[in-house]
Amino acid sequence: MPPHPKKKRSSSRKGWRWSHFQKPPMAITTCAQCRSPKPPHTVCPTCGYYGGREVISMNPEESDQT
Numbered sequence: 001m002p003p004h005p006k007k008k009r010s011s012s013r014k015g016w017r018w019s020h021f022q023k024p025p026m027a028i029t030t031c032a033q034c035r036s037p038k039p040p041h042t043v044c045p046t047c048g049y050y051g052g053r054e055v056i057s058m059n060p061e062e063s064d065q066t
């Protein structure tokens with residue numbers, strides 16, 4: 001006798017599958033400084049600001065490290 005499911009899968013349980021738990025699309029926020037789209041909790045790649053202050057200097061003349 002082949003294995004069979006013991007209980008009938010109801011219509012409410014039908015959607016309870018791993019195929020329905022896919023990752024949501026990547027969130028995009030806008031930078032508070034330059035309004036360009038950027039992923040959340042990251043330094044803005046356009047202006048280098050994060051948390052209201054400049055973290056990365058975008059001008060190569062102002063950066064003191066080589």
Ligand SMILES: [Zn+2]
Binds near residue numbers: 049
């Ligand atoms: Zn920015």
